[in-house]
Every structure is written in C-alpha cells, then in structure tokens.
Amino acid sequence: MATEAQVLRGDRLQPGWLMFVDSTPAVRIWSGAANFKLGPCGLDTAGGVYQGLGLIVGVPSLKVPINGSFSQHVFSLSGVTADMMQLANADRDAVRGARVAWARVDLDADGQPVAEPVWVWQGWVDSPRVARDGSSSPPTRTVSLVTSSGSVRRRIRQFGYWTSPQQRTRDPNDSACDQVATYAAGTDTIWPT
C-alpha cells in the first residue's frame, strides 16, 4: 500500500471529499460513487456510512476567517432524493445551527485510503434553502446549505438597530432615538449646515 506522501507526490490523485452535518439525524455524504464507511474520526465522533454518487452539486472555495472578516459559504446538494428534501423541510430546525465539517481523504490506485481523513474546514449551517431551476432541461432542484465559518454566526443581536422602539425597550424613558425616523435614508447630512 502506498503511503500518503507517495500518493500526493504522483500526479494521479484520487481524492474524496467528505461532508458531515452534525444534525439529528446526521447527514453524511461524500464525493465518490457508492458509499464510504468511516469509523469514529475527527469531528465525526460517531462515524457512519457516507452516501455518494451525485449528492454534492457545488462546493465553494472554503475560506477561514482572518482578522474578524468572515465569509458565507453555500453548499449545493442534489435536492431530488427523499433524504435531501427531508433535510431541507422536515429537519430544517434540527439542521439550523448544526456543525458542518469537510474532510479530505486520499485514495490510492486500489481505492484504499492512504491515511486518516483530514478535517479541513468547519462551520455552522444558517439555513437550508430549496431552489428549483425550471429553465434547464430537465429542471434541476437543489438544496443549498448556507453556512458561516469560524466562530462568527450570521445573525444580528436582538436589539441591533438605532430605532426608537428598540431604544425604548432598553429604557422606556430614553428619547435619544426618537428623531431617527426623520433621517432620510440615503442622504448625507452636511455639517455644519
């Protein structure tokens, strides 16, 4: 069996990408044909069978947050199977906020993994979306997992705007924001007038 270093040095690579969504039930899919059985490994502490063949439609370039800037990733999954529609509809609440992790596994020429899968990225699911494209023939239906990376979640806090109702919720007597509504959006106030 070839070592990982030997396989990576050659130019005939056979990588597989594993996607793990830590929801209940967990979603395990991978880029290969047929199935891949993973024992407890890294972020997938329970292990399980990763389903393959045509479930992953699109993977964006994975980014990690640096200096507070964060990115949104949209993973597209084939939304034809019952499993995926279950994920997008019935399990929507279970999936939201679940951890998403990606691992890469390198296979040698015999299809045998050369080393333990490497977990390269993790994030959290914001919301699953279903999209149907009727213009293509045959029409396509995909499920998108909108995820955020790192420790940043794409969510504003409960009182996130400088408006009078929110300010008065903090303190009923605070009139500091009462005139905010008079500002017209999209105009710059020149100082001094």
Added chain:
Amino acid sequence: MDRFPIYLFPPSEHRWYVAGAPLIGGQPIAGPPQSADVAAGGWWVCEWSAAILRTRDQHAAWRAFLATLNSGVNAIEVPALDILQPWPGGVVPLPEPHSDGAPFADDSLYATEPIVASLAAAAYMPAWPAPATAPTQAQIAITSGNALRGGEYFSVTGPSGMVRMHMVCRVLSTSGDVSTVSLIPPFREDMTSGTAVDFNEPRCTMKGDVASIADAWPKIQPPFVGRPSIKFVEAF
C-alpha cells in the same frame, strides 16, 4: 426486482463502461495536464443503442418495460450481454436434451448454471480505518469453469439485496481454484466469505438515465419498426 429482457431486444450497438468524475488542472506549457478523479472508482453506464423492434410482442414488451422504468425512477437489473465469461472448456454451453435427443414434455432442455464461483475471503467497501484488503480486490474460488484471465464481468449480491456488477481487471495470483484478482469498480458493500459470484448472467442494479429517457420511446417507422435506444446508469 425486474430484469431487463435483453434477448427480446437485440441492439445494433451495445456497450458498458465505468464513468468517473475526472478533474484536470489545466494545460501546462509542456507535458500532459495533471489529472485527478473524485468519483473513487466510478459507476457503471450501459448504452443499449438502436434495439430492433419488429414483432408485436417486441413492441408490447418494450412499452411495458418502459412503463416499469417510470421515467428512470425505478431500479431494475440489467444483465450484461457478453461472451468472455470463463465457460467450462472455453465454450458457451448449450442446453442439453435427453440422451436419445428428446426434450422434456414442455420442449425445455436440461440447463444448469455452468460456472460456479464464490468469494473465498471477505471483501470490503471503501472505508477508514482501511480494511484488510482494498475495495478493488477479491479472492474468487471457481469450482466449475475456466481460469480467469481479466476482462470478465461478474456480479455479487450484497447484504442489502442489491446486485452489483464488477469486472476482473487483473489476476494477481492463483492458488488451486482460488484466484486473487483486482477489479473495477470498488465493492459497494462489505461481502462475506462464501458469497456467490455470478459469472453466468452478470447483471447490475441500474435505472434509466433521466436526461435521455425520452429517446427510449420508439419512433415507429413503416411498416411497424422501432429502433429505440436507452441508457442505464447504476442506481444506489
């Protein structure tokens, strides 16, 4: 599961291949581009081109068959039409009559499965931690039949009941009637030792290719001839 009645619909052309998902790294200044494959072995595709439908029975059977396909949603078993199997003595066996040349009362003849083979050791699907043998290797014991040479189709039925086709890629070693072979595509499930290996009528669980299923409905030409084509892809 329904089985595609291949002998009813003789094709003009017919091929099986293993499709993959290759990626190449762009054309460099010199030399061939780097390549990779993310499909981990690929999946079977069967093209059945310009089947010849002439008789009333053929037309009716083809239509009924398409109805059971349900636009490619339902899975069926598609046998491989092949003559390279390790037939005993190297010849395709024909059904035999009684010793005086007479058939049975219903005109049928003696027929047994000429090739008897089984897995001599457990075989494994792709997995980590890596199993004892690679998912593209198997030990096949042939108790009746010729030696394997490479290129033969066979099928195995896994614990889930799905029948999967594989092809012998290379005979790595032979000891008695047990051959250690490499094969494509990788095993889809873990197989126990002793699982029957079918060389007589290798077949695969497949479904109609949705994108081309409309072409499978025959266009009728005078007098009443149809030459439909259909493409199957492995179903999971």
